[in-house]
Amino acid sequence: MTTHQEHDKVGSGHQQEFHDAHDTHDHIVSPRIYIIVGATLLVFTGLTVLASLFDVGVWNPVLALFIACVKATIVVLFFMHVKYSSRLTKLTVFGGVFTFLVLMGMTLADYFTRAWGRW
Amino acid sequence: MSDSTAIANGTPPAAPEHAHPPYQRHHFESMGQQVDATSFAMWLFLLTEIMFFGGLFTAYLIYRNWYYPAFVVGSHQLSLVWGTANTAVLILSSFTMAMGVWCAETRRKGGLVLCLTLTFILGLIFLGIKTIEWTEKAEKHHVPGFHYSVQSFVDPQSDTEVYKEYKDKPLPLDMARHTEVYFSLYFAMTGMHALHMVIGISILAFLIWRARAGAYTTGHVTFVENFGLYWHFVDIIWIFLFPLLYLISRHG
């Protein structure tokens, strides 16, 4: 077996085990959760369609995006097991979303302020 | 380290023992490490996908802000029924995919094959509906770059079906021309999404074939799990595409 053996030659004895972060693989998400999440997603889809049929002015897109974010979040947390995953996985997801928001937000910073004219 | 010195003097090292599972690669020290690493790699790949689509979403946001009336009438040209149906189809396919992963984890070969097959079929249905929608768009000359026509937007009453539902006012010519930007984004985003679906469905076909041979129900589920991540991600993209493209303003 090629796992590390006791290394005495450098005089410090047994070192830590390889970090076997089995989180996602020890914890098996039950079908019950999947059914609840799936149903919720379908309900929210209906909700968002319904919401679009009413005119609430500037809140239309806000509501639509909010619902979409909720749906995406439960897909990420439960279908993609992030709720049961390591901190590294959670950080990775956050890093991706953050960078995307930087791209969008800071680009919009240009577009939204163009109409302000000069100083 | 004395082994390295011995090697440097010409004595070859003793052959390593092969006491690890057959599907563990030699450079990994344990299965746990291999599973961890490949899963993390899949997440990093998904990050690249977030940034790839992110550029499109950014473009969308800017142009929607600039040309809101054009985006409104443009989105009226999309079928709410087909769009909602497709969303439901993808959500269902995400569910069946998640169930497939569960079957693999609990070593249910039959269940895994069933779930993967259902996911496959639902994916095909999604693409089928997309094809119907796109054909419709082509017939009405709403595909940028292919004899794009602003007729429906300068004279909404000429498009009787859509006019009946939304009673849009005619747009001035320059704003009507900007509907082409809307449709460019529509086709770019749904097209890129559909491309990812095609790739996913192709891999699903491979997965089904291997699952029938029992490849994923003996404890080595990483491929199915990681593919599941990909599939859910494609679903998430659609979760955002649907309201942004279809639900801009459906109140008539």
Added chain:
Amino acid sequence: MSTDTIISLPDQSTARVPKVNFWTKENGVLSWLLTGDHKRIAMLYLISITVFFFIGGALAGLIRLELLTPQSDLMATDTYNKVFTMHGVIMVFLFLVPSVPATLGNFLIPIMIGAKDLALPKINLLSWYLYVAGGITVLYTMISGGVDTGWTFTTPLSTHYLNTNVLSTGIAVFIAGFSSIFTGLNFIVTIHKMRAPGMTWFRLPLFVWSHYAASILMVLGTPVLAIAIVLVALERTLGIGIFDPAKGGDPILFQHLFWFYSHPAVYIMILPGMGVISEVISTFSRKRVFGYTAVAFSSVAIAVFGFFVWEHHMFIMGVSTYSTLVFSLLTMLVAVPSAIKIFNWTFTLYKGSITFETPMLYAFGFMGLFTIGGLTGVFLGTTGTDIHLTETYFIVAHFHFVMVGGMLMAFLSGIHFWWPKITGRMYPEKISQLAALITFIGFNFTFFPQFILGTLGMPRRYAAYPAEFQILNVFSTAGATILGVGYVLPLLYLAWSLRYGEIAGNNPWQATGLEWQIQSPPLTENFVEIPVMDHDAYDYEWLERQKEKEVTTSVG
């Protein structure tokens, strides 16, 4: 100048390159083309990168030749546009971006962290094939008429006004971009998941930290370039209107997407080089790097802040003045971590036992030239001065100082530093020191006049210029000739050393780091047993104790 040297070679009359190593383990072309060994892949990259470097260099030679005279007399202006575009595309995407990571990074990272290979060897190989595919597509572009948009593909020029090979160049860059993404992805996974026992984050060599930071940029930034290219392709072929003002599109949107990648790209290019410098300066001062934590965190800080500053490439393009304010301030911020590193290296040198072997000469060159380049970057990040300096030769000089005076010198430093480890042989010291000196002199002659030219107002990307600029241009071309000699020399003597170089032994530099504790060249599996790390990086006391133990417990 001290005649001391820290080089410590085994007895040349009895020393041999180890018979079993990653070069000799398997034979045949397929064993190389289908390898999973990160070291072999690194060598494949080294060869292909060198080929493209010299092609890009030849194009630079053509540029400098044309600019000897104020008129556009060597080639038509259209041809000149194609030459500088190809020079940029090849040098940026096919040389600078992969240079250190794909060669030295690939080779060293698993060894430095105590692993047997990268996490995803097949992806690593795929990465190389994608690089080659991108390179071949670039070559195809060159021979089928070239492209003349500049490497920045600015719209609407690239989408509407030019009839050259924008599409194939775009495809080439798209493919090469994926090569980069997969390399970065591989590094991140490897560094997180495959460190040996005891190898905590803060015991990693700083070379690993800088590659980690660069990899984050590769993974998160490159896809945005990909989508920008896709949209340009769609705009060109279908006329979708996304960048077309006539249809309501905004050409500046392309620039936002392009520079969102291309600014972090410059950090992708420089961070691995900075990692090399950390290793080299420590070794040739016999001192641990001053402020290890600061250098490690500043690498990551550069990566993070590097995402917030891209609009400074667009100050004159028509973006809102308020956004230029924001991005200008943020640009000042991103200069700080880079400066921190320079300070830390300087303090490492202070009271160190400095010797002047070739890698160290290149490192000194790096420190001076990168500092100058970086400082001029501050002038460019200030909107008020940028308005006058942008699109002039000042910019050209700025980025060549950081990229050539900085990055390329770091690359050469690293190649020389790790050459004995990779090949088992030493390069000839005297001629290599000479080559380093020639490079330094040639570089300054080539690019310093360009700062002056820029402030005087000579625009970039022009084949013809006002006659009063000629003398400085002649200086610059003369320098370029010297620089060319300085780059050809290593090619020659490094090749020579493969056959005739002195046997290096495990640790010719008496350096710390796991790579110096294994044989030169390494075994395919790097380590017979995974080592257990029990000391910090750059621990020269530990090294002394090791040497004492070797003397008393020699295996013979």
